[in-house]
Amino acid sequence: MKDFDTIVVGAGVGGCATAIKLAQLGKEVVLLERGQPAGSKNLSGGVLWGNDLSEILPNWQSEAPIERIVLNKKVGFLSQDDATVIDLHFEDWNKPPYNGSIVLRAKLDEWLANQAKENGVTVLDGITVDRLLTQDGMVKGIESQKDVLEAPITVIMDGANSRLTLEAGLRKEKKMSEAKSKYMLGLKDVLQLDKEKIEERFALGEKEGVAGEFVLGNIPGKVKAGGFLYTNHDSISLGVVVHLDSLTPEDRTYKVLDLFKNHPYIKRLIRDGDSLAPLKEYGAKLIPEAGYNMMPQLYGDGFMVGGDAAGFVFSNGLVIQGMNYAIKSGLLAAETAANAIERNDFSRNSLKGYQKLLENSYVLKDLKNFKNVTRMTKNENLFKKYPHAINDGFKMALTETGQPKKKLYKTMLGAFKKRGVGMFTLMKDGLRGGRQL
Amino acid sequence: MKKFTDMEEDTGPIKNKLGVLTYKTDSEDRAHIVVDGSICDKCPHHLCIAGCPVRCFNFFEIDGRPQMVFQYEDCIECGTCDIMCDQGAVSWSLPRGSFGVAYEEG
Numbered sequence: 001m002k003d004f005d006t007i008v009v010g011a012g013v014g015g016c017a018t019a020i021k022l023a024q025l026g027k028e029v030v031l032l033e034r035g036q037p038a039g040s041k042n043l044s045g046g047v048l049w050g051n052d053l054s055e056i057l058p059n060w061q062s063e064a065p066i067e068r069i070v071l072n073k074k075v076g077f078l079s080q081d082d083a084t085v086i087d088l089h090f091e092d093w094n095k096p097p098y099n100g101s102i103v104l105r106a107k108l109d110e111w112l113a114n115q116a117k118e119n120g121v122t123v124l125d126g127i128t129v130d131r132l133l134t135q136d137g138m139v140k141g142i143e144s145q146k147d148v149l150e151a152p153i154t155v156i157m158d159g160a161n162s163r164l165t166l167e168a169g170l171r172k173e174k175k176m177s178e179a180k181s182k183y184m185l186g187l188k189d190v191l192q193l194d195k196e197k198i199e200e201r202f203a204l205g206e207k208e209g210v211a212g213e214f215v216l217g218n219i220p221g222k223v224k225a226g227g228f229l230y231t232n233h234d235s236i237s238l239g240v241v242v243h244l245d246s247l248t249p250e251d252r253t254y255k256v257l258d259l260f261k262n263h264p265y266i267k268r269l270i271r272d273g274d275s276l277a278p279l280k281e282y283g284a285k286l287i288p289e290a291g292y293n294m295m296p297q298l299y300g301d302g303f304m305v306g307g308d309a310a311g312f313v314f315s316n317g318l319v320i321q322g323m324n325y326a327i328k329s330g331l332l333a334a335e336t337a338a339n340a341i342e343r344n345d346f347s348r349n350s351l352k353g354y355q356k357l358l359e360n361s362y363v364l365k366d367l368k369n370f371k372n373v374t375r376m377t378k379n380e381n382l383f384k385k386y387p388h389a390i391n392d393g394f395k396m397a398l399t400e401t402g403q404p405k406k407k408l409y410k411t412m413l414g415a416f417k418k419r420g421v422g423m424f425t426l427m428k429d430g431l432r433g434g435r436q437l
Numbered sequence: 438m439k440k441f442t443d444m445e446e447d448t449g450p451i452k453n454k455l456g457v458l459t460y461k462t463d464s465e466d467r468a469h470i471v472v473d474g475s476i477c478d479k480c481p482h483h484l485c486i487a488g489c490p491v492r493c494f495n496f497f498e499i500d501g502r503p504q505m506v507f508q509y510e511d512c513i514e515c516g517t518c519d520i521m522c523d524q525g526a527v528s529w530s531l532p533r534g535s536f537g538v539a540y541e542e543g
Contacts, residue, residue: 036535041514043543106543126535145533161516163531176516177523185517187490189454190542235542244520247487253517254451254490281542282454284490284515 004030004122006337007142007151009129009164011038012105013048014307014326015157016112020056021334023119027341030149031116032142036126039110043283044323045186046104046230046237047211051097052327057115061098065107067232068209069093070100072202075318076214076265078227082391083265085212094208102209102230103323104190104237129158132168132303138346139168139302152346153337154303157330160286162296162309170296170305181245182290182311187257188239191270191277195234201269202231213318217387218263219256222246224383227260229269235280236270241287241320243378253284287322289315292371298358299351304333314366316373316437325363332357376433381421389419451492455511459539468509469532470518476526477505488521513538 008019011033019031035041047070053060071094076085093099117123133141133148141150156164160183165171173179202210212229219225224246230237240257247253260266261276270277287308288294294311298304306312307326314321336354340346358364376382393415397408406414416426463469470493477483477496483505485494491513495506505526514537519529531537 034531034534035539039543040539040541041537043540104542106540109543128531128534161514161519163529175523176519176529177521180520180523183520185488185490185515244488244517247484247521249482249484249487251487252447252451252492253488254454254492258450279454279457281457281540283458283538283540283543284513284517286516286520 002150002152003141004028004149004151005341006030006153006155007032007149008155008157009142010157010159010307010309011035011113011116011123011125012042012109012157012159012307012326013112013323014330015155016109016116017053017056017327017330018155018157018306018334019116019121020112020119021331022337023116023121024056025334025338027338030122030124030151031113032127032129032144032149033113033123033125034128037110038113038123038125039106039108042105042109043188043285044103044105045188045228045239045241045320046102046232048101048103048108048323049099049321050324052324052331054097055331061096061101065103065111067102067104068204069098069207070102070211071204071208072210074210074212074229076212077217077387077390078214078263078265079217079388079391081264082395083263084390084394085265100211102211102232102237104232129164132164137301139300152302153340153351155330155333155337156303156305156309157307157326158309160288160308162305165296165305165309170300172294172296179294182288182294183244184241184287184289185244185253185284186239186241186287187253187284188237188282189257189261189279190232190281191236191238192280193234193236193270193272193277197272198231198234198236204231214260215382215387216240216256216260217383217391219259219383221251222248222380223251223256224378224380225256225260227266229266236277238266238270287315287320288313289377290374291315292364292367299354300348302346304336304351304354306330306333312363312367314370315377316370325366328361328363329358332361332363370436373436376436379429379433381425381429382433385419385421389416389421392418448492448495452511455491458513459541460510461536461539462510463532463536467533469514469530469537470507470509470512471528472505472507473526473528474505474507476524480524480526484521485518485527488517490515490517494518
């Protein structure tokens with residue numbers, strides 16, 4: 001007995017996109033979400049890049065709860081006390097369709113779940129799905145607290161810590177501990193700061209925002225971590241992303257965030273009066289980073305997997321994008337599901353179109369193109385030597401000492417050499433990094 | 438191994454931060470994560486402590502014996518401990534629907 005045409009597990013941006021698209025194609029969809037309300041379990045750094053949602057919600061950029069539009073982007077290298085930051089300002093980013101939207105997920109995803117309802121999706125929140133329901137090797141629905149919900153297709157969008165793909169044996173790993181090198185942990189403070197102060201401090205107009213990403217050279221030991229800063233409407237999202245396989249027993253992930261917050265450059269950006277802006281919320285989430293090399297089985301008899309659960313995250317050390325990939329994969333899963341429903345064939349053969357659609361879209365094209373990028377993003381020099389050498393070099397070149405000046409390239413090379421990066425390593429890393437980017 | 442004497446300095450600031458979070462805590466017999474402390478006794482790394490963003494794991498002395506103490510109540514359900522523990526001490530599952538942490542910003 002089928003209860004619905006399709007079950008979608010997880011009301012993140014990917015699950016909501018799947019459900020809305022299917023409902024718009026006239027299918028009976030149920031969207032299951034363990035948080036209550038939908039959105040309350042969801043967290044991310046904060047920028048939704050691109051405009052994929054316009055396919056199902058043409059006016060989302062003016063109607064959704066978007067904190068600010070990315071006008072200014074910063075890419076920085078932080079050493080112990082210094083910072084070298086590239087400041088990028090593209091005036092076009094300030095015009096629709098906006099390139100980057102800074103969001104807070106509890107708000108955005110609740111709105112999306114409401115849009116799903118308005119489009120005819122049955123949204124059930126406060127439901128944790130325990131396992132997939134299988135019969136003769138076909139996924140026939142889900143089980144929750146011994147209750148059963150049946151549908152010929154289940155779309156698994158249960159996020160980075162996907163218990164469903166793990167439980168069903170769809171992943172490359174049998175246990176999460178085998179995936180340590182494939183995950184980062186994102187930790188984030190939302191700091192309360194008046195709208196006027198944010199706009200004054202970052203030279204922003206109404207609705208305009210800053211997205212900053214930083215390589216953190218100020219973390220002791222072997223820890224590899226990056227930092228981010230996004231301006232919300234009246235708060236700042238400030239967080240770090242820590243490579244889990246770089247942690248040693250002496251480290252603490254939450255102390256990495258403290259070190260980022262207390263860096264002299266960052267501290268000035270998040271102050272409120274004489275102290276740091278007060279904490280509004282704190283949270284953390286796993287980030288799949290291995291992309292192409294960590295994908296689970298993406299489809300099978302009666303199911304498809306998308307979003308973070310499928311490892312659809314693009315990371316090249318300076319940007320981490322997941323939401324756009326989740327939405328795009330959701331739209332493609334919906335398209336595939338709708339076709340399968342028309343054909344009344346829910347076998348893996350019928351659903352393999354999903355993989356084809358992914359391969360022809362930017363989702364798998366990007367992940368495939370950048371599949372070896374972790375060689376660069378996990379390069380120890382990127383965290384432990386380059387941020388220091390870059391800052392030392394510029395500082396030496398720009399600080400007056402009363403001595404004759406050297407040429408810039410000589411000063412820079414000297415700085416790199418002093419940090420243990422010789423010409424040969426520089427060329428090797430440069431070539432290797434350059435090729436991956 | 439972490440010493441008991443480090444405890445307050447180590448955990449105070451992070452535990453203070455959790456005051457801004459909203460939780461709906463399930464009863465102890467329904468704890469979504471169960472840690473088998475007898476396995477932790479022999480663990481060479483305790484990387485769970487290094488990874489957990491809300492310091493749910495503490496290895497300290499009770500009744501003259503160092504042991505792992507796990508607080509499921511503070512958990513924000515990220516899943517890091519299940520990745521960091523390669524000893525088989527962590528049994529991880531999601532809280533029942535609507536239980537656990539509830540973000541308002543996210």
